[in-house]
Amino acid sequence: MDAKIVLLPGDGIGPEVVAQAETVLKVIAERNGHVFEMTRHPMGGNAIDSHGDPLPEETLAACQASNGVLLGAVGGPKWDDPNAKTRPEAGLLRIRKEMKLFANLRPIKTYKALLDSSPLKKEIVEGVDILCFRELTGGIYFGQSGRRPHASGEEAWSEMIYSTGEIERIVRLAGIAAQSRRKKLTSVDKANVLEVSRLWRSVTENVVKNEFSDLTFENVLVDAMAMHLISRPRDFDVVVTGNMFGDIITDEGSMLTGSLGMLPSASIGEDGPGLYEPIHGSAPDIAGKGIANPLATILAAAMMLRHSLGLEDEAAQIEAAVDAVLDAGHRTADIARGGASLSTSEMGAKVVESLS
Numbered sequence: 415m416d417a418k419i420v421l422l423p424g425d426g427i428g429p430e431v432v433a434q435a436e437t438v439l440k441v442i443a444e445r446n447g448h449v450f451e452m453t454r455h456p457m458g459g460n461a462i463d464s465h466g467d468p469l470p471e472e473t474l475a476a477c478q479a480s481n482g483v484l485l486g487a488v489g490g491p492k493w494d495d496p497n498a499k500t501r502p503e504a505g506l507l508r509i510r511k512e513m514k515l516f517a518n519l520r521p522i523k524t525y526k527a528l529l530d531s532s533p534l535k536k537e538i539v540e541g542v543d544i545l546c547f548r549e550l551t552g553g554i555y556f557g558q559s560g561r562r563p564h565a566s567g568e569e570a571w572s573e574m575i576y577s578t579g580e581i582e583r584i585v586r587l588a589g590i591a592a593q594s595r596r597k598k599l600t601s602v603d604k605a606n607v608l609e610v611s612r613l614w615r616s617v618t619e620n621v622v623k624n625e626f627s628d629l630t631f632e633n634v635l636v637d638a639m640a641m642h643l644i645s646r647p648r649d650f651d652v653v654v655t656g657n658m659f660g661d662i663i664t665d666e667g668s669m670l671t672g673s674l675g676m677l678p679s680a681s682i683g684e685d686g687p688g689l690y691e692p693i694h695g696s697a698p699d700i701a702g703k704g705i706a707n708p709l710a711t712i713l714a715a716a717m718m719l720r721h722s723l724g725l726e727d728e729a730a731q732i733e734a735a736v737d738a739v740l741d742a743g744h745r746t747a748d749i750a751r752g753g754a755s756l757s758t759s760e761m762g763a764k765v766v767e768s769l770s
């Protein structure tokens with residue numbers, strides 16, 4: 415396969431971790447007879463410095479013309495001034511919108527070798543393997559909002575809107591993913607209180623009934639889900655939910671694994687390239703020290719191979735290599751629990767070694 419991959423290293427530790435994922439992708443291409451044409455483009459704070467824009471037009475054009483985009487992280491104290499004309503995060507929101515990335519996928523998987531890093535008991539988190547689909551471009555974060563005078567001072571309002579089409583398209587993606595996993599789909603809403611959730615529930619039930627009768631399906635209220643995630647997380651396979659509930663439960667879920675440096679995410683649309691990134695930020699506190707954990711970004715590259723390039727085997731090769739490296743006891747400082755630790759590039763090299 416010939417594929418165009420855009421690398422957006424970004425700020426802080428972004429370039430350090432993306433460099434390791436790039437090396438892994440090169441090895442995967444060589445080993446499996448593919449040609450990956452990888453190009454780097456500015457985005458985030460560095461793009462504000464060089465172009466006055468966190469998402470320069472040529473970066474966006476390159477992303478749109480690619481098969482997949484791998485992002486490090488953007489932001490940092492240098493660009494934090496709330497009065498600045500633009501901020502790195504504006505580039506993130508814009509790229510999602512321009513590339514019509516309405517689904518955010520977050521795998522929440524615990525690694526046997528890292529069970530002690532979780533704040534929860536081993537017996538609860540062992541074997542957790544959840545894939546969350548969070549709707550990313552609708553709901554309360556994109557509704558109208560405002561403030562008006564009130565007898566006590568002011569009142570504020572935010573609208574939460576979902577249409578049938580918006581719900582159907584993400585439930586479909588989640589359903590397809592569940593079919594190739596353990597065939598269980600959970601939809602999370604607040605249908606006991608919110609009208610928008612009642613529509614979410616009825617549309618979801620229809621899609622499942624008509625298109626995914628092979629799946630085991632359940633509706634769970636978001637407050638109950640918050641409890642189930644920490645009391646019986648192993649019971650979930652694919653979870654689908656709206657923007658705000660997804661924001662909250664995926665962050666809660668990420669804590670099950672206990673290590674930010676291990677978790678990748680993907681943002682995808684109906685067609686076109688997806689955007690793949692670690693869930694962590696630019697970690698300015700450790701940037702330039704060469705100690706960042708590159709595994710989340712390497713695993714994000716694996717997600718790109720699976721979801722945008724259709725290279726399931728190659729994705730699995732990377733995931734198996736990461737498993738093997740952890741099983742062999744190799745750790746970066748964030749997961750070393752005080753023991754010996756590898757640098758960012760040493761950890762990348764271990765994954766490459768394990769692949770070959």
Ligand code: NAD
Nearest residue numbers: 487488489490674675694695696697698699700706707748
């Ligand atoms: P962060 O994720 O950057 O860091 C939180 C803590 O985790 C820090 O102590 C950091 O050193 C550690 N950490 C993060 N990634 C690590 C890794 N790969 N290896 C080892 N340790 C790691 O979150 P923050 O400090 O709240 O944010 C820093 C900057 O990143 C801010 O400007 C924020 O806006 C930005 N940010 C960007 C994204 C993104 O690009 N998608 C996401 C979150 C935060």
